[in-house]
Amino acid sequence: MRRHLLLLLIVLSTAWSTPAARNPLNLFIWSEYIDPAVLADFEKQFDARVTVDVYEDEAAMMAKLLGGAALYDVVVPPDHKVTALIKLGLLAPLRHDRIPNLANLDDKFRNPPYDRGNRFSVAYQWGTVGIYARKPPQGALPESWGVLFEAKQPPGPFVLIDSPRDLIGAALKYRGYSLNSTQPGQLKEARDLLIAAKKRCLGFEGSVGGKNKVLGRTARAAIVYSGEAVRGMAEDTNTVYVLPREGSQIWQDNLVILAQAPHRDLAEKFVNFILDPAVGARISNFTQFSTPNRAARAHLRPADLNNPAIYPPPEVMARLEFLEDLGAKSRLYDEVWTAVKSR
Numbered sequence: 407m408r409r410h411l412l413l414l415l416i417v418l419s420t421a422w423s424t425p426a427a428r429n430p431l432n433l434f435i436w437s438e439y440i441d442p443a444v445l446a447d448f449e450k451q452f453d454a455r456v457t458v459d460v461y462e463d464e465a466a467m468m469a470k471l472l473g474g475a476a477l478y479d480v481v482v483p484p485d486h487k488v489t490a491l492i493k494l495g496l497l498a499p500l501r502h503d504r505i506p507n508l509a510n511l512d513d514k515f516r517n518p519p520y521d522r523g524n525r526f527s528v529a530y531q532w533g534t535v536g537i538y539a540r541k542p543p544q545g546a547l548p549e550s551w552g553v554l555f556e557a558k559q560p561p562g563p564f565v566l567i568d569s570p571r572d573l574i575g576a577a578l579k580y581r582g583y584s585l586n587s588t589q590p591g592q593l594k595e596a597r598d599l600l601i602a603a604k605k606r607c608l609g610f611e612g613s614v615g616g617k618n619k620v621l622g623r624t625a626r627a628a629i630v631y632s633g634e635a636v637r638g639m640a641e642d643t644n645t646v647y648v649l650p651r652e653g654s655q656i657w658q659d660n661l662v663i664l665a666q667a668p669h670r671d672l673a674e675k676f677v678n679f680i681l682d683p684a685v686g687a688r689i690s691n692f693t694q695f696s697t698p699n700r701a702a703r704a705h706l707r708p709a710d711l712n713n714p715a716i717y718p719p720p721e722v723m724a725r726l727e728f729l730e731d732l733g734a735k736s737r738l739y740d741e742v743w744t745a746v747k748s749r
Contacts, residue, residue, distance in 0.1 A: 430453040433550060434467070434478040436659070438614055438634075439531075441692035448679050454672060462612035463569050471496060476666040478688075479673040484570070485658045488527050489520045489731035497526040498663045504674045507681030515658065515698035520731060527660035528677060529698035531633070531690065534718065534726060535539050535572050535655040538620055538635040539564075539627035551580035551650045553627060555599050557606060562626030565619050566603060568610035570743040571729050572655065573600065576629060577654045585727050588735045597742045601749050604648050610747075620645060636715050640694075647715045649722055654703035656726035658698065 429452060433440075437460040445456045459478070464487055471481065483491060491497050502508060508516075508528060515529040525646050537554065539547050539561055552559045554566070555577060567573050575585030575594035587593060608625055616628030617638045617735045630638075635647035661680060662672045679685060687705030690697040696716050697703065703711065710716050717724070732739070 412734045413708075426483045427581060428453050429669070429672050430454070431669055431676055432478045432479070433458050433482075433676075434470070434482050435480075435482040436697065437462060437612075439482065439659075439693055441688055444680075444685055444688055444692075447685075448676060451679070452672065452675055456676075458628070462614070465570070471664070472685060475664055478664055478666060478671045479667040480676055481662050481664060482530055482659050483527075483662060484729070485518065485520055485660065486729040486731045488518075488660055488662065491662065492521065492526055496665055498665045498667060498670060499525055500663065500677070501529070501674060504671075505678045507678045510681050510683055510686070510701040512698055514702035518658065521660075527662045528681065530661045530680065530700055531693060531695040532656065532658040533632035533695040533716075534649055535629065535631060535657070536635065536650065537627055538638055539648075540623075541644050541646050547646055547648055549583075549626075549651045551576055551652055553606075554629070555580050555603050557602075560606070563608050563624070563723045564606075564609045564627040565583065565608050565625050565629075566600070567616060567629035568612055570739055573629065573654055573746075574739055574742055575727075575729065576650075576674050577603075579650070579655075582652065583634055585653075586730045586732065588732060588738055590724060590738070593738055593742050596701045597745050600742075600746045604746060604749070617729045632715055636694035636713065639715070649718060649725075649727070653725040653727060655725070656728055656729070707723050 431454050433456055448454060449456055464484055467483060468487065477693060500599040508524065511529055517523060521527045525669065533599065541547065549558060552566055554613050574596050578585050578592060578598045581592065581595050583592045602664050611619060611628065613630040613634045616630045617634040620628050621638055621642055632647065639645050661677050663670060667673050681699060682699035683703050685700060686697050686699035686702030691707060694716060
């Protein structure tokens with residue numbers, strides 16, 4: 407009997423000491439988008455166990471959330487998807503008194519038009535969309551989307567980003583239009599441009615995949631997000647990142663908590679932890695994206711603060727545009743994307 411009791415105590419003791427007994431948090435985030443050491447520190451500080459699930463494009467993110475909104479606590483959606491998530495009733499209002507580190511955000515990244523008062527979201531990282539490529543044997547890579555969209559400027563084998571708004575937006579900017587255009591004629595021009603480019607490219611990839619294709623010399627150029635490009639350039643100095651002169655996209659990713667989050671209290675602690683200045687800097691030092699955390703800038707590497715690929719100069723920033731939630735008119739982009747992918 408004592409032996410059985412001893413065995414029972416050992417089993418219970420083991421169960422209580424395993425990670426399964428710790429406070430769980432489920433995070434849904436872009437791949438390669440947070441320093442694992444930051445997660446480890448959060449787990450240690452809050453006796454938590456963070457389970458990370460990743461996605462490569464916003465369409466996959468939205469599909470997963472629509473099919474399982476109770477699976478996750480914290481999600482990291484792009485700016486123009488926050489509005490859609492609010493309208494769908496998928497987000498929990500943030501209790502600001504539990505997130506005092508909100509005060510660390512730079513003013514320009516607070517109170518965004520898609521979420522006035524930061525009722526449902528807080529800025530996580532921001533960056534740009536551009537061309538990551540191998541340096542040409544002679545001269546410099548032209549700072550134009552025409553490198554990819556015009557046959558007379560071929561950089562060699564290239565891949566297109568597998569993201570509807572990012573890719574269609576790039577084509578619209580090349581034609582001199584807003585990347586939020588809903589004019590059928592302008593969207594038709596973008597569609598035809600992309601169908602022609604598709605016939606010359608190696609295929610479609612996510613931003614990380616595009617970077618890896620260039621690093622692996624399978625492709626000479628790819629459309630990527632700035633952080634991937636900066637990490638790629640650090641790994642191979644014969645690569646370069648350009649923001650086309652026709653203009654491009656500036657984006658802001660956000661931390662949100664789902665309305666059906668199973669661990670809402672811990673999720674708010676996680677958001678507050680991420681907004682700590684030292685933690686925010688560690689994340690940007692890892693991702694090589696730009697931080698919206700004003701207080702974190704004092705902890706960043708000076709070389710990063712002075713890197714125009716991470717923090718573009720004012721004249722370049724003036725040519726950048728945010729994506730907007732287009733509501734019902736999003737179907738116009740769905741139609742363009744379907745045509746591009748099917749031809």
